[in-house]
Amino acid sequence: MPTFVPSNVYEERTKKVLPSDLVLNIGIIILVISILSAGGVYAYGRYLDNKTDQQIASIDSNAAYLSKLNLKAIRTINGQSQALSDIFNSHAYPSNIFNLLESRTNDQVTWNKMDMTKKDTGTTILNLSGSASSNGVIVQQVDALKSATDIVKAVTLIKSGMNDQSLNIDFDLEVQLNPTISASSITK
Amino acid sequence: MNFIKTNLKYITVYGLAFIILYVVVWPMWSGGGLALFSFETIKDKEARSVTATNDFNNAETLKQKAEAMQKAYNSLDPSATTTINQAVPVDHDTPRLINDLSDLISKASNGSEESARMSQTRFDKYDPNREIKGSSGTFQIAFSVKGSYSTIKEAVKMLETNRRIFNITQLSLQPKDSYLELSITMNAFYLKDGDAKSGSAGAGAGSLLNSPVMKEISLLAGQNVDFNIIKSNIEKLNKMSYNPVFVPAQGSAIRPNPFINKQ
Numbered sequence: 001m002p003t004f005v006p007s008n009v010y011e012e013r014t015k016k017v018l019p020s021d022l023v024l025n026i027g028i029i030i031l032v033i034s035i036l037s038a039g040g041v042y043a044y045g046r047y048l049d050n051k052t053d054q055q056i057a058s059i060d061s062n063a064a065y066l067s068k069l070n071l072k073a074i075r076t077i078n079g080q081s082q083a084l085s086d087i088f089n090s091h092a093y094p095s096n097i098f099n100l101l102e103s104r105t106n107d108q109v110t111w112n113k114m115d116m117t118k119k120d121t122g123t124t125i126l127n128l129s130g131s132a133s134s135n136g137v138i139v140q141q142v143d144a145l146k147s148a149t150d151i152v153k154a155v156t157l158i159k160s161g162m163n164d165q166s167l168n169i170d171f172d173l174e175v176q177l178n179p180t181i182s183a184s185s186i187t188k
Numbered sequence: 189m190n191f192i193k194t195n196l197k198y199i200t201v202y203g204l205a206f207i208i209l210y211v212v213v214w215p216m217w218s219g220g221g222l223a224l225f226s227f228e229t230i231k232d233k234e235a236r237s238v239t240a241t242n243d244f245n246n247a248e249t250l251k252q253k254a255e256a257m258q259k260a261y262n263s264l265d266p267s268a269t270t271t272i273n274q275a276v277p278v279d280h281d282t283p284r285l286i287n288d289l290s291d292l293i294s295k296a297s298n299g300s301e302e303s304a305r306m307s308q309t310r311f312d313k314y315d316p317n318r319e320i321k322g323s324s325g326t327f328q329i330a331f332s333v334k335g336s337y338s339t340i341k342e343a344v345k346m347l348e349t350n351r352r353i354f355n356i357t358q359l360s361l362q363p364k365d366s367y368l369e370l371s372i373t374m375n376a377f378y379l380k381d382g383d384a385k386s387g388s389a390g391a392g393a394g395s396l397l398n399s400p401v402m403k404e405i406s407l408l409a410g411q412n413v414d415f416n417i418i419k420s421n422i423e424k425l426n427k428m429s430y431n432p433v434f435v436p437a438q439g440s441a442i443r444p445n446p447f448i449n450k451q
Contacts, residue, residue: 027201034208041216041230048233055244062251069258071404077261077269078411079379080276081418087276087353087377088424094356095345103436105446112447116359 092118097126097177100151104144108133112170126175127158131168135160138171145175153178250405257408260415268422274351275425278379280327282311285352285376292350293333296343304335304343325380329354330373337445340370349428353377363447 094116101111113129132138138160145155153176160171192199214221219229228236290306297304309331333343340361347354358373436442 024198024201027198027205031201031205031208034205034213038208038212038216041213045216045228045230045233048230048237052233052237052240055240059243059247062247066251066254066405067400069254070261071254071258071408073269074257074261074413075404075408075411076278076379077264077272077418078408078413080272080278081421082411083276083377083379084272084353084421084425085417087355088421090355091348091353092356093348094359095341095348097359098341098344099436101446102442102444103440105443107441107443110447110449112363114359114361114447116356118355118357 090122092124094118094124096151100145100148104148106132106137106141106144108137109141122179124177124179126177128173128175129170130173131163131166131170133168135169138169142173145173151178152176250409253409254405257413257415264415264419265422268418271351271422271425272418275353276377276379277352280311280325280376280378285329288350288352289329289331292346293335293343296346297335297339304333304339306331306333308332325378326375327378328357328373329376330371333370333372334364334367335370337368337447340368343370344372347372347374351425351428361447368447 097114097116101114105111109130109132111128111130113127115127116124117127118124130141132141138157142155142157145152155176156174158172158174160169162168163170210221211224215223216227216230218231286309289309293304293306309329311327311329333340335343344356344359347356353376355375355377356372357375358371360371362369
């Protein structure tokens with residue numbers, strides 16, 4: 001193609017201008033990227049703000065909805081039920097002692113005092129003070145109580161001695177009861 | 189100067205890009221660079237957003253749990269609340285307790301020739317040492333009853349199976365004149381206010397879940413509310429009846445009152 005520019009001048013200008021434009025172009029690209037990234041960061045920030053606001057609004061809306069539920073009543077009945085579970089586990093049925101004494105008291109023994117104590121460990125101790133016609137009767141009485149293995153764990157003679165007035169033998173027994181006294185169908 | 193003039197466009201382009209990055213983008217992102225204003229950075233917003241997302245998810249989970257609990261609560265028998273309130277009231281309710289005990293003793297003597305009499309009712313103050321682990325408030329009642337052997341036996345049976353539950357811890361029986369005197373110490377129970385509040389909160393400090401209702405649900409979620417156990421306990425209460433562990437063998441001789449001489 002015919003030209004009025006001498007070929008050597010064209011080549012010289014091309015050599016000088018092209019590298020400079022490239023640097024400028026790169027600069028412009030960086031500038032554009034900077035502007036875009038500034039916009040992007042701002043937009044991302046707005047997006048995060050909106051998302052968080054929506055979530056907070058949703059939590060508030062849930063709270064408003066849930067405040068209509070009867071949560072206090074649920075909390076109360078649950079607390080009562082938990083208390084019941086514990087109470088059932090430690091509930092004792094000492095009326096069994098009456099059945100024991102009615103069926104396992106020797107005809108020649110009379111009880112003068114009965115004390116039942118339920119210890120914190122769950123063991124129940126029955127202290128019996130009685131009066132018997134002879135030492136042999138006391139042996140029979142201890143054996144009779146021991147035979148009630150459903151309820152009696154151990155029987156210990158604490159003391160015995162002649163009563164000068166009645167001429168009977170007064171004696172004290174310690175009866176260790178099985179934990180079954182605390183058991184019943186309602187706790188099982 | 190000549191250099192600036194010659195390269196002004198490069199300096200402008202690169203300078204602007206640098207200023208935008210150093211004064212705007214970097215400070216907005218993480219607070220670095222040259223922040224001319226104080227504002228919430230993207231990193232801060234992201235952290236807040238993560239907290240909000242976690243709280244949102246927790247709130248949704250808690251909502252589902254609360255709805256399920258409410259549904260289960262609604263499915264309970266209408267009398268369930270009354271039953272369980274009678275067994276473990278929400279306060280001591282001692283006036284009603286004394287009245288109920290007095291009625292119970294009177295009922296125990298029904299049918300017998302003499303009437304039983306309750307005396308010396310004593311209520312100990314609540315003692316934390318007597319508390320049954322993790323559950324209810326406990327207080328002690330001590331009283332004496334005078335009456336016949338059969339009346340006293342019946343009274344003990346009725347106390348064991350009373351709707352308001354008592355746990356007899358001490359029992360002493362001694363003949364006095366023509367009667368027997370029974371001294372009883374027993375524990376009665378009530379729901380302490382703190383019991384219903386125990387449990388671990390799901391929301392952490394500074395959480396968005398600090399509204400009272402969300403705290404309430406968090407507490408409930410921490411309590412492991414199990415309506416099967418609640419139903420089972422109410423059923424046990426309804427079935428509560430005299431149920432002797434020790435039953436004398438059939439045909440065995442019975443001493444109607446082993447506290448008087450048979451001979």
